[in-house]
Amino acid sequence: MKTTKRTFRRATLMAAAFGVTVGIAARADEHRFAATNPVWQEECGTCHIAYPPALLPAKSWRAIMAQLDRHFGVDAGVDAPTAKTIAAFLETNAGRDRRRSSVGLLRITETRWFVREHDEVPARVWKSPAVKSAANCEACHMRAAQGDFSEHTVKVPR
Ligand code: HEC
Ligand code: HEC
Structure with missing residues (x-):
C-alpha cells in the first residue's frame, strides 16, 4: 500500500x-494526541470531532473562543464558566505558533502544515459526498475522535 x-x-x-x-x-x-478534558469533549465534540488543541496555536484558540456565538456560521456559544474551562484547556495544550503571524488563523485546515500533509489528496476527494469538508477529519482518519491522526489509521474514501 x-x-x-x-x-x-x-x-x-x-x-x-x-x-x-x-x-x-x-x-x-x-500524531497521536492524548490531551483531553471532559468539558471540552462534551462542548466541542458534538458537531465535529473535538479538534486536538495541539493543532492550533494559543492565539487561534483565543480568537475562536472569543466568538463562539458566531462560529463558522453557527452559534456554538456556552456560558462563561464553561468557556473559561475550555479556553484554559485549549491554551495550555496549544501547538507552537509556526506562522508567527499577527492575524489569528481560525482553521486547522488553512495552516501550512495541514496543506502540506494533505497535498496528495486529490481535489475531487475533498468535495466528495463521503468527505464534504476538509474539516471532516474522521472521514479519512478513522480514529480522529480518539486523537489519533497517525498515518496508520488513514483511509481515504474513493
Ligand atoms: C453547534 C455546532 C458546533 C459546535 C458546538 C462547535 N463547532 Fe466548531 N465548527 C462548527 C462548524 C459548522 C464548523 C465549520 C466546519 C466546516 O467548515 O466544514 C466548525 C469548525 C471549527 C474549526 C475549524 C475547522 C477547520 O476547518 O480547520 C475549529 C478549530 C472549531 N470548529 C473549534 C471548535 C471548538 C473549540 C468548539 C468548542 C468550544 C467547537 N468548535 C464547537 C460547528 C460547531
Ligand atoms: C480526505 C481525507 C482526509 C481528511 C478529511 C483529513 N485528512 Fe489528514 N491526512 C490524510 C492523508 C491521506 C494523510 C497522509 C498520510 C500519510 O502520510 O501517508 C493525512 C495526514 C495527516 C496528518 C499527518 C499524519 C502523519 O503521521 O504524518 C495529520 C496530523 C492530519 N492528517 C490531520 C488531519 C486533521 C486534523 C483533519 C481534519 C481537520 C484531517 N487530517 C482531515 C487524509 C485526510
Whole structure:
C-alpha cells in the first residue's frame, strides 16, 4: 500500500538523517494526541470531532473562543464558566505558533502544515459526498475522535 511505503521511506530518511533506528515509533507518536478534558469533549465534540488543541496555536484558540456565538456560521456559544474551562484547556495544550503571524488563523485546515500533509489528496476527494469538508477529519482518519491522526489509521474514501 502507498501509505505503508511512505511510512517506510520517511523512517528510512529519518534513520539516515539522525543515525537512529527508532524512527518509526517516534514518528507515529507525533500524531497521536492524548490531551483531553471532559468539558471540552462534551462542548466541542458534538458537531465535529473535538479538534486536538495541539493543532492550533494559543492565539487561534483565543480568537475562536472569543466568538463562539458566531462560529463558522453557527452559534456554538456556552456560558462563561464553561468557556473559561475550555479556553484554559485549549491554551495550555496549544501547538507552537509556526506562522508567527499577527492575524489569528481560525482553521486547522488553512495552516501550512495541514496543506502540506494533505497535498496528495486529490481535489475531487475533498468535495466528495463521503468527505464534504476538509474539516471532516474522521472521514479519512478513522480514529480522529480518539486523537489519533497517525498515518496508520488513514483511509481515504474513493
Ligand atoms: C453547534 C455546532 C458546533 C459546535 C458546538 C462547535 N463547532 Fe466548531 N465548527 C462548527 C462548524 C459548522 C464548523 C465549520 C466546519 C466546516 O467548515 O466544514 C466548525 C469548525 C471549527 C474549526 C475549524 C475547522 C477547520 O476547518 O480547520 C475549529 C478549530 C472549531 N470548529 C473549534 C471548535 C471548538 C473549540 C468548539 C468548542 C468550544 C467547537 N468548535 C464547537 C460547528 C460547531
Ligand atoms: C480526505 C481525507 C482526509 C481528511 C478529511 C483529513 N485528512 Fe489528514 N491526512 C490524510 C492523508 C491521506 C494523510 C497522509 C498520510 C500519510 O502520510 O501517508 C493525512 C495526514 C495527516 C496528518 C499527518 C499524519 C502523519 O503521521 O504524518 C495529520 C496530523 C492530519 N492528517 C490531520 C488531519 C486533521 C486534523 C483533519 C481534519 C481537520 C484531517 N487530517 C482531515 C487524509 C485526510
